[in-house]
Amino acid sequence: MIGYKFMGKAHSHAYRDVSFYFDPAVEPVLQVLCGRNEENVKEAAAKMGWKSYETDWRKLIEREDIDLIDVVTPNNSHAEIAIAAAEAGKHVFCEKPLAMTLEQSQRMQEAVEKNGVIHMINHNYRFVPAIQLAKKLIDSGRLGKIYHIRSTYLQDWIMDPQFPLVWRLSKEVCGSGSHGDLAAHSIDLARFLVGEFKEVNGILETFIKQRPIVEDSSGLSGKASSDQMGEVDVDDASVFMARFENGAIGTFEASRFAGGNRNGNRFEINGEKGSIRWDMENMNNLEIFFLDDEPGLQGFRTINCTEEIHPYAGAYWPAGHIIGYEHTFINLTLELLNGVDKGYSPSPNFIDGVRNQAVLAAVEKSSRSRQWVSISELLQNQKTTAL
Amino acid sequence: MIGYKFMGKAHSHAYRDVSFYFDPAVEPVLQVLCGRNEENVKEAAAKMGWKSYETDWRKLIEREDIDLIDVVTPNNSHAEIAIAAAEAGKHVFCEKPLAMTLEQSQRMQEAVEKNGVIHMINHNYRFVPAIQLAKKLIDSGRLGKIYHIRSTYLQDWIMDPQFPLVWRLSKEVCGSGSHGDLAAHSIDLARFLVGEFKEVNGILETFIKQRPIVEDSSGLSGKASSDQMGEVDVDDASVFMARFENGAIGTFEASRFAGGNRNGNRFEINGEKGSIRWDMENMNNLEIFFLDDEPGLQGFRTINCTEEIHPYAGAYWPAGHIIGYEHTFINLTLELLNGVDKGYSPSPNFIDGVRNQAVLAAVEKSSRSRQWVSISELLQNQKTTAL
């Protein structure tokens, strides 16, 4: 695994825990943790249970005792590492968003496909039991034709104008701000539950345009080290409308300026026969409304998806004993390991990553051009053939 | 109508509005408002649309242009007025609790029965559409045998120790504090939905035992007029356990010391086949759980009882356009007027008032004796024959 901060911790924990709760076809071994700063990576490896560490990811890729490379570095190194890993015949699990640009992501897809390695992208929210229940309901037609999705992913951790210019606020490192960080998740859930996007039109907005510079921008909460101000070149908020291939329409909003919303990843979907609502801060629940419930007894039901009958839930605790954020990673890891064993790339994989990147790119383009942007035309223009 | 404060206002409004929304069999005419202070009652009569006023309730009862006497005075005058009214052949609508003692309430019942007048008691919460839906569900067996009721009626308006000794805190005027004011409502809803009480055991507690005296204690928010402190001789909170005739068990709690609960009249009932929850601060909703809902899709449904299909709701606004507290009085008034027309005393009537008083008295007795008190024995001891 390359990278060991927030996501590195979440992934490491999942590798450790997956066999405790499930019986994956392949047992994960935490072989090598990789990071640039030797002191830090050594300490992190010990803490999180990795057998060894490296400071150069190229060495990691050359090692023969490694089957799977897990890329949890900042966005600007995903492509280089993932492609190198694929070419070295390693399976690749990559953080989202897949890449900095649509073109980069397409090259990544080509690399994994050409080299026949297993690939997956970390859209962990798909693996919340409530989301899996939503998927099952939609796929089995219980909501009928979908009319609407309204999706928000709201946070508030950078609202203070004195919050410094950390790496997540740098276009060079991340490509975008709330857009690639938060909207990417909403787009994935929309693709998973509603279907493919047809066209989008949006706004990327930066409310605080200058922030204090920090010497070490690698953390998420560094203190400003000087009086110098730097330009914020990524978005604080991303808002867009969408039309889907199947006729549904959607609104999407990601923001880091929505006070009181610590991790407000939420959506509502309305179909011909029913509706569902979900909120990550209450992730164990799915609210469901059926239009064909008995008249006079219709209302949103709050389903606590911790019963044995619910996806993944049986492996954990009795009904009503809730699970949390980290379990999304454990569930995803189970799928990844089963894919490695059986030789297929479970969804969401790099194909999903490219599709997601296309929507992200289309919104960015629409924000500049103030025009609707067609996803398929954008993909076409990139001369991708694989899709 | 005798009395014109909080409840006088609610009743007056209901008489004015009932024919706007419904078609009662009898049209109410707001003939005379009665109160002791001429200046105040005159002003109130004008404001609330009463044709005339009186300052002596005995004169009111003698008047021939009056068919129905509405008693909204403090508790210590209910019995005298209601009995006199009944003996004068007037129909009687009385505020709750019916009386100061069980014996008083039984005399009231005798008076209305002997004189053949229509009688009703103002347990208005029965007439919330959501409560009517609850009743329908339970009566039709949708919840099965009832196991539990847990009921709370929580307020916080006298928590400040400097809040003065108003009439509602005087045993001489009210008989009790939170017990007769709040628990009486919970008892009525429990009788309506679960059934008759078998035995009870409880605590009446006074947290603040002395309060500033006010000169005019007739309002609910008078300022203290002196440094003198007076004894609080009613309960601040009433807590009791109950067994019902049908085997259900219940917990009840009424308090004026539950900060943040402005009017927290709430309950949950659990039956063999389902559960319901209700909260007056969200009175339009009923939450319902069915044990026989499809496995994996079980959860409390939030029913917004504003659809035309729900009791009383069709007379008001389209679905989702909520009604409020005052509509409980309008609905009750409709039943009262229809009862007057057809010659029967709609529930809740004085029989319900007596039953309710018996439960109140039993809890008070248990609080003193620290023993369980049987409701039927208590009624027996009062040598009532009518029940």
Added chain:
Amino acid sequence: MIGYKFMGKAHSHAYRDVSFYFDPAVEPVLQVLCGRNEENVKEAAAKMGWKSYETDWRKLIEREDIDLIDVVTPNNSHAEIAIAAAEAGKHVFCEKPLAMTLEQSQRMQEAVEKNGVIHMINHNYRFVPAIQLAKKLIDSGRLGKIYHIRSTYLQDWIMDPQFPLVWRLSKEVCGSGSHGDLAAHSIDLARFLVGEFKEVNGILETFIKQRPIVEDSSGLSGKASSDQMGEVDVDDASVFMARFENGAIGTFEASRFAGGNRNGNRFEINGEKGSIRWDMENMNNLEIFFLDDEPGLQGFRTINCTEEIHPYAGAYWPAGHIIGYEHTFINLTLELLNGVDKGYSPSPNFIDGVRNQAVLAAVEKSSRSRQWVSISELLQNQKTTAL
């Protein structure tokens, strides 16, 4: 008053009730109700307490015993009636949306201004106590600079494809569907709380394009009278993005196809220092988050705006005894009567109506042109000078 269906009932009730709860400077007299069908209007007048009735609105306007004309007819007659009333020197209170087109609305504004009559438009949701509290908080700077508004107005009453072609689904009568009916309210609340719109970009969508024809389309729930299908020429949903003059960005969604949402008029506003959330189905509550609350004790507070301290609330019931939909009309009527007395047109008046119409028109235009539309340019093009 001209018109006597859903809105006619709400207005009539408010005229009857306003003096019961408040002391308006002018006492309203329910003089004449006007409608085309004599039998129906006669019955409605009797039911709702109007002294007389007319079947021709022109006669109403000529009557000297009338000071104020209340226009609650379908949208396509607002302009003609309101202008005639103004020219006859009558004050005018008009249902929303003000008109069928921006140009019409501007002529209405000219008429009331030229004739010096009082004018007001029925955006009743401004008069919910929780909304007034929101306004107070924003105006006093408690939320700081506003960044976001996300607003939805969701209903579900026409989701059944067999629901017939009633007048609300006819462009000729209404001008638009969910857009003018629901989004107009959201636009008004956004203007009231956030400020003026700068530019918009949106989608108007019709999901069910053909519906059964009814003989009498004047109701909202008519049964189909034949096998014939007719074209639905208004929108089922209206979705748009907005930029405000003060830099805030917004998303808006109105739909009649959001199952389980009976009257889901909701919004969240995020500012520099705090956030608020409101939901009409829980209209007594305002949720408020302050970024400067003590760290570790920050969270959305649920304020039940029924305390005496809250706007309008003191006139009704004690804290926690909720009010409902109809009280928005009573509060608005108080302002209208006070305006008539003092000689000014309270907000929202026809100026607000025109501004609102401009946003509605801009969204419609953007939906056709697939471009952003500037509100000020649109108003400019209409050569309006009054604004």
Added chain:
Amino acid sequence: MIGYKFMGKAHSHAYRDVSFYFDPAVEPVLQVLCGRNEENVKEAAAKMGWKSYETDWRKLIEREDIDLIDVVTPNNSHAEIAIAAAEAGKHVFCEKPLAMTLEQSQRMQEAVEKNGVIHMINHNYRFVPAIQLAKKLIDSGRLGKIYHIRSTYLQDWIMDPQFPLVWRLSKEVCGSGSHGDLAAHSIDLARFLVGEFKEVNGILETFIKQRPIVEDSSGLSGKASSDQMGEVDVDDASVFMARFENGAIGTFEASRFAGGNRNGNRFEINGEKGSIRWDMENMNNLEIFFLDDEPGLQGFRTINCTEEIHPYAGAYWPAGHIIGYEHTFINLTLELLNGVDKGYSPSPNFIDGVRNQAVLAAVEKSSRSRQWVSISELLQNQKTTAL
């Protein structure tokens, strides 16, 4: 560790995870898992990461490579094992309730105290961050004097009359039903947050008095193996009132017959200056009301206790990324290990276990005698001197 079912799994996981998230002073080693059935315990040990296994707990206690014995067996073996372990000089961590009787629990306390070993009891809910915040608020006087606690612990897993006679429904194995299983948790939280119980009065009720017998009653969901019915000799529900030493009053209700409540461990506490609410199904949130908040802006705040500032929360994920049931065990294990290192028995320990057992016993006694039972008298009668 002795025992490997539900609780064995939760404890094992905590030992594995505690060093990943925290830096305990002592590193736990999962040395030996013990169970009666060799095949099963061998498999469980492998699955959960234990180095070896035993089938006789006496052998475990003799082993020198063991420092801490974790007792997660059914209640009827706690005392024997814990006392033997203490006498062998092992630290003891025991599941709740501590014992079958008050006398047994007192002997356990004597044993650990006499042998100077560290002891702790598994009331894991104390270690929810929201509960720790509640404790901090109360201890610092933010709620003032406490008036009320109302506490419920509601489940519904045995409502089906065909649900068989598993071990949790056997008095011989468990001592009681919902009472020792669920009410014990509520009692612990009340002692932690409100203070010591003074006297109690309650009901233990069994709704379904006969159930199908199963051959293997060791699981929680066994199928009935025959047509034979057996007597249920434990309670289905436990309801009681309480007075606390500090003057607070409380209501408690534990039930396995509250449909729709999967794991409804909830309470509200009202104090002189504020109130708090908590619900295990939403365990990351604490609702707080302050009476001294600015008038007009008072309301329950929903605090999501996932911010770094909250107890234990900093070790996990960023704000808004919730944790779940299993984290209560991880947090508790951290305290246990630190206690072992520093040589003290962290709360809740066997002293708390005895106190808890006394309240349980007092309620049972009151249920039989239909009288209030004093806790201190009960403890006195047991001639315990250590307390």
